[in-house]
Amino acid sequence: MVANAESIAKEKKNRIKWGFIWAILCAVLWGLGYVPLTILWGVDPFSNFVWFDGQAGYLVSGVIIAGMQAIVFAVVLLLFWAGLTGKFKESIKTFVHFKISKWLLVAALFGGPCAVFGSTIAIGYIGAGFASAIGLLSAVVGALMAKLLYSERFSKKTVAGILLLLAGGFIILNPLDMINNITNPAAPDGVWLGYLGGIMSAVGWGLEGCYAVRALDTTDADSSLPVRYTWEALIWVAILFPVVAVIAGFGNFYEALFAALTSSSFMFWMVMAAFTLGMCYATMYKCYPLIGVGRTLSLTAMYSPIAIIVLFVFFGVVPAYWIFVGAIVAVAGMFVMYWESDSISDTTREEV
Amino acid sequence: MDLPYKSQILKLFKEDREMWEYEAAEKLMKKNGISSDYWKWNSRFWLMELSVAGFIVAVDTAEDDGAHFAKGKVLSKYKLTERGLQTIETMLED
Numbered sequence: 001m002v003a004n005a006e007s008i009a010k011e012k013k014n015r016i017k018w019g020f021i022w023a024i025l026c027a028v029l030w031g032l033g034y035v036p037l038t039i040l041w042g043v044d045p046f047s048n049f050v051w052f053d054g055q056a057g058y059l060v061s062g063v064i065i066a067g068m069q070a071i072v073f074a075v076v077l078l079l080f081w082a083g084l085t086g087k088f089k090e091s092i093k094t095f096v097h098f099k100i101s102k103w104l105l106v107a108a109l110f111g112g113p114c115a116v117f118g119s120t121i122a123i124g125y126i127g128a129g130f131a132s133a134i135g136l137l138s139a140v141v142g143a144l145m146a147k148l149l150y151s152e153r154f155s156k157k158t159v160a161g162i163l164l165l166l167a168g169g170f171i172i173l174n175p176l177d178m179i180n181n182i183t184n185p186a187a188p189d190g191v192w193l194g195y196l197g198g199i200m201s202a203v204g205w206g207l208e209g210c211y212a213v214r215a216l217d218t219t220d221a222d223s224s225l226p227v228r229y230t231w232e233a234l235i236w237v238a239i240l241f242p243v244v245a246v247i248a249g250f251g252n253f254y255e256a257l258f259a260a261l262t263s264s265s266f267m268f269w270m271v272m273a274a275f276t277l278g279m280c281y282a283t284m285y286k287c288y289p290l291i292g293v294g295r296t297l298s299l300t301a302m303y304s305p306i307a308i309i310v311l312f313v314f315f316g317v318v319p320a321y322w323i324f325v326g327a328i329v330a331v332a333g334m335f336v337m338y339w340e341s342d343s344i345s346d347t348t349r350e351e352v
Numbered sequence: 353m354d355l356p357y358k359s360q361i362l363k364l365f366k367e368d369r370e371m372w373e374y375e376a377a378e379k380l381m382k383k384n385g386i387s388s389d390y391w392k393w394n395s396r397f398w399l400m401e402l403s404v405a406g407f408i409v410a411v412d413t414a415e416d417d418g419a420h421f422a423k424g425k426v427l428s429k430y431k432l433t434e435r436g437l438q439t440i441e442t443m444l445e446d
Contacts, residue, residue: 008413011426015400086390093356099443100359217405218359218443220398289401 019291023299026283031306033277034128035314036269040065041124043266045259051252055190058124060253062197063244064260066117067236068270070108073281074229076274081282082226090223094215095230103214104228111208112232113240118200125194126181129317132307134198136169136330139301141206143294149210152292157336162294164333165301171326172304209293212285221285228285229278302334357384357391358398359444362407365432366440370411372429373399374420396421399430407436 040046041061052060082091095101115138122131143162146152154162182192215224245253260266280303287296305327311317355363361380365371371379377395381387402408412429420427 004415007415007424007426015404090356093353096353097355097359100356217402217407217439218362219356220358220394223356289404 015290019287019296020299022283022287022290023296024302026280026287026300027302027306029276029280029283030300030303031132031308031310033273033280034123034132034307034311036273036276037120037123038128038311038315039269040266040273043269044263045256045266049256051256051259052248055193056248058121058190058193060244060248060256062117062121062124063240064257066112066120067233067241068257068260068266069116069120069273069277070112070229070232070236072267072270073274073278074226074233076271077229077278077282078226081279082223085222087220087223090220091226094219094223095227100215100219101227101231103211104224105231107208107212107215108228108232108235110204110211111228112204112235115201115204115208118197118204121197122194122201125191125197127317128311129308129319129323130173130194131198131201132304132311133169133172133323133326134195135201135205136165136172136301136304137199137202138205139169139294139297140166141203142209142297143206145206145210146213146293150213150293152294154294158295158298161333161336162298164336165298165330166333168326168328168330168333169301169304171329172308172323173326174320174322177320177322206297209284209288209297213288213293216285216289221289222282225282225285229281299334301330305330354384355444357394358401360384361395361398362402362436363440363444365408365430365436370429370431372414373427376430393421399428402436403428403430407433407439409433 046061046065049057049061051057078088078091082088094104115135119131119135122134140162143152143154147154178195182195212224212228215227241253241257280300284296284300287300291299308319308323308327312319354360357380360383361376364376364379368375373396376399377392380395381391399408403410408430410428411431414427414429416423416425416427
């Protein structure tokens, strides 16, 4: 008996629905993630960072926070997420097959040292609200690259949704305010580094999705994500930590790193970050195969208004009026995309 | 070491170009000596992902009478696409 069109349509709707559920969950966890990420800068040893001061202090702190994030996330995701889903062995199988694994290595390079580190210094130099808002642009980078690399299909409504999200992002970002900030002689030294970090995060996250999906084409999302973090942890430990240590001073750097490792408040908030930001990644990797990279990144852009609300609730950071306006526009963009879901075809990519 | 399950299930389509999803799932589980509802449903999910990526395409459907996954579910018969074959040859073979 051939299945009727109605139940086939229902199954497809189910797939899209789950894609959206994972995306929204990702946005909520991502937004919440800015709480531990902000606190990390304010706890021992970074609250009173004695090894380096001034700009060097911020940069070294950024390197240690971003690198530790990769290491802790790798451990938590491998034990908790891959373990919970019974896919620990799958992770190992994915890791050792380099033809698959190499795409997760590329994803880790863009997502880690470029995006996470960039976002970390944007939080340190400018603030979490700004860092979260500029990360919105990763949706646009990802969508355009997905179009270029995989000919992902976009309907007119998807394009309209992306444009609305972009407009919302720009309003939140407030380029006029940004220019004032950079050109203001009274602005803190090196504030431009914060903006540069923000741009790194947008480009890095956008590209990460495009390369991760190459691996996800043939592997399971739950088991691939810990592999991506394992690669990132290895990049930090084997390459970036030693390089920064040589530049910044070997003894001081490793002393600072050790101080972070042995600070219980630092490690506690890092594990909290793993359960918010790390888990947001798990849901994001589940989305890519279901609804495509461009659509996932655009939908998860909802994290920014969420982050702004969360930062207000936890730290009493009152956002500027343009941030409210931008958030409303971004939410409108999401709804435009959701209404498009009926016309999403069977495959997310163009036929070959 | 064996390929991850999702890679293996795609590769199975190089031998049998067309398979019902429950056939592919059974073949994968038999090959790996696993048998549980968990991996059976995971297999079905992977096949759906693979079809979304355009590696396999549904050429026939049937309604599950409860014998395979659950009553009322749509069963798909998948066929390997040209892109799927390319992916197997570039990513999953030495």
